[in-house]
Amino acid sequence: MDENCLAYGIEISDLDWEKTPASVKQLVKKMGQHIKQSEKELTDLKAQQEELLEKNNRTSKNSSSPPSLDPPNAEKHEKKNKSAKKRGGQLGHKGHSRFLYDESECSSVFNHHPENCRCCGEKLNGIDANPYRHQIVEIPPIKPIIVEHRLHQIECQQCDTLTRAKLPQDVHPSGYGVRVVALVTVLSGLYRHSQRMVQSAMVDVFGINMSLGTVNNLRLEASKKKESAVESAKIYVQNSRVVGADETSFAQGNVDGCNDKKSQGWLWVAVTPLVTYFQITLSRCSDAARNLLGENFSGILNSDRYAAYNWVGLEQRQLCWAHLKREFIKISERPGVSSEIGNALVKQQEKLFELWHRVRDGTLKRCEFQLLVLEIRNSLVLSLQEAADYEIGSQEKTPLAKTVRTCRQILKVEPALWLFVAVEGVEPTNNAAERAIRPAVIWRRTSFGSQTQAGSRFVQRMLTVVTTLKSQRRNVLDFMTSAVSAARSNSSTPSLLPDVADSSDQVINAA
Incomplete structure (x- = not known):
């Protein structure tokens, strides 16, 4: 038949x-x-429908997309039982009063004494040793300090040659002082203003007129002044004990001809507790990651599962559990077997973080934590192995096929999931790097990237300076003023590195 x-x-x-x-x-x-043929087309259409359905259900909980891109019907947060407490400060809460400046900083002090008793009207005499202090803070009208240098030209009576006087060595030919350069840089880098907004702020707030070209020239001058400090920060990060790394796209134009292939730019970040380093490259490959961390990187790398970091040994890596959580949730939202496997993985992840939170708040000892994690690890590996054992075609695009491939990939790097359990000072997530890179993402959205290689250097150096100084609680404007002043006087540039006495970060000796 x-x-x-x-x-x-x-x-x-x-x-x-x-x-x-x-x-x-x-x-x-x-x-x-x-x-x-019809059956094959129907199978393909079902696979496409399931893929589109998964994309439609993509949120910040099951993917790397930010919460701002969540659809309107997405659940923003977990439902919690409404608290019976009233809004505002609770009984016994320590209040916060307004900050008062020291008396030495006050330009004038007025003492006010009551003349009569508010109850009986009797005339009052005496001294209050601890009067109530009320301060008025005001900003005076800002007027720039303008110093004019007149260079006279005199004709020689002997040969009729005209000779003009030269500027003193300590007078910069740009026509702008160090604080103006520093201020333009801070407005651009710390507050992420466009060049036109910086130009407007300098006129409206400080009464200083300058062209857009001058704004750009001052930014580039400041960028060069902090080059050595940023390079020292890079070396410090590369020799640190624990480093968090992440990357995001950052477009670079070809106005200067340095990106004639119109390659996609990428902004990388390497984070330690007190120093953070940024770099922008036209590649997202392993070479860029090696340049970020150093060829001989011997510390512990905290990152996601991106392949560019695979040259670092698994024994030196801690993979981000926040990324894994999103993967597990994505698997649990797929139909059939994937849902069962995903729910099991999510359950083990939740158990792990319940214990980890207890370690952090001091209610669970690390040695006890390590013993309890063994059972979680075994259960998680079993669930991953159960999915990995399914046979799928090399080109299959069904939800189960996606689950199987994801679980196989996680199993390959499974030893790198648990370093934080054994080593103190290592976090289970890469949140520090993601928080550090968030301002860069906002900068990218408002500026659409940079147009030149010099612009990219300004971005990476300014992000390095701002993020590092904020983690050390140092003033960005003061640092930039000192850096520009030091460069103009040919003295040593101030350092971005923390004082040894204040540093809690352990540094490995360079090999």
């Missing part, structure tokens, strides 16, 4: 099939092929 007849559910003996006219046989074969 022909297989095409079976496809139609037609039962016919071999003898009858032999007697069937050739034209009918040909028709049956064509219809059988049509059915197979």
